[in-house]
Amino acid sequence: MLEDMNQQYPSELKFNVKGEFHMPEGQISVKVDSLGIEFLPGSGGVDFRIAFSRSGSTLESIDADFERLERILDAMSFARDGRGIRAAPALRSAKTSVSFPIDEMVVERTRLVLDGLNRVNSSIRPTLERSLTLF
Amino acid sequence: MLWNSLEVLLVGIGEDDKPTRDKRLEDARTFIASRGNALSLEDLERLNSDIVQQSIRRRMIRGFDSLFGQESRHPISICFDRDPPEMQLWGIRNDIIHANVVERDPQQRTRAIFGGFDLHTVALNSILKALGLPLRLAWPS
Numbered sequence: 001m002l003e004d005m006n007q008q009y010p011s012e013l014k015f016n017v018k019g020e021f022h023m024p025e026g027q028i029s030v031k032v033d034s035l036g037i038e039f040l041p042g043s044g045g046v047d048f049r050i051a052f053s054r055s056g057s058t059l060e061s062i063d064a065d066f067e068r069l070e071r072i073l074d075a076m077s078f079a080r081d082g083r084g085i086r087a088a089p090a091l092r093s094a095k096t097s098v099s100f101p102i103d104e105m106v107v108e109r110t111r112l113v114l115d116g117l118n119r120v121n122s123s124i125r126p127t128l129e130r131s132l133t134l135f
Numbered sequence: 136m137l138w139n140s141l142e143v144l145l146v147g148i149g150e151d152d153k154p155t156r157d158k159r160l161e162d163a164r165t166f167i168a169s170r171g172n173a174l175s176l177e178d179l180e181r182l183n184s185d186i187v188q189q190s191i192r193r194r195m196i197r198g199f200d201s202l203f204g205q206e207s208r209h210p211i212s213i214c215f216d217r218d219p220p221e222m223q224l225w226g227i228r229n230d231i232i233h234a235n236v237v238e239r240d241p242q243q244r245t246r247a248i249f250g251g252f253d254l255h256t257v258a259l260n261s262i263l264k265a266l267g268l269p270l271r272l273a274w275p276s
Contacts, residue, residue: 082255113268116267124148124265127144128147128262128265131140131262131265132140133140134137134139135136135262
């Protein structure tokens with residue numbers, strides 16, 4: 001299974017994401033270098049997709065990558081005042097809405113949250129991450 | 136979920152200032168001595184939940200104090216101490232959990248909805264403060 005995954009997705013993981021995303025007109029993708037992710041337009045019932053750079057090819061690195069992605073999505077949900085975003089392996093999700101888009105402001109707020117997480121005392125960090133997940 | 140987010144954060148933060156067994160015993164003795172012969176059932180309940188057992192409420196208050204310092208009076212009041220008492224978030228949370236809120240009653244629904252707005256402010260500001268970021272929302276009265 002690991003070999004299949006490494007063969008099929010050698011450098012990045014792609015997720016179908018349920019959320020609200022606004023793609024500027026004429027743009028085919030939005031790359032957020034500071035977060036290490038790229039938003040791709042969805043098709044059919046998919047809202048949008050995230051391409052996420054892999055850090056290695058071992059099971060441990062996959063675990064770490066998933067954890068990092070979850071942390072980014074939690075931070076992004078927080079930056080959107082609690083409106084959740086979930087990465088899922090499912091092929092279909094809810095229809096697109098632009099009522100509260102992921103725009104530059106949300107990306108900037110997400111980056112601030114992630115920077116803040118990196119700065120806090122390591123003893124309180126897991127608590128803070130759990131609190132963000134529940135927010 | 137939002138309340139859980141707040142509770143997890145505050146209990147975790149307040150844990151650093153948790154009073155020792157000796158301190159709790161000393162506080163209990165001081166409290167009992169201050170009441171003398173007027174010690175009531177309510178006093179014993181407070182003694183148990185706030186001093187001896189360190190209830191969730193007490194631990195959350197300690198978390199607010201650690202997190203906000205002097206400014207903690209705002210979120211503490213909103214959650215546990217403000218007038219009218221039925222708008223204290225702790226009471227609203229308990230009523231929801233114990234199924235004492237009837238959704239079809241407009242007054243009760245309004246109470247839960249307004250409480251939800253305030254809870255969002257308290258939880259958002261608490262996480263921002265813990266992250267070292269500026270607060271985004273003004274404290275409700």
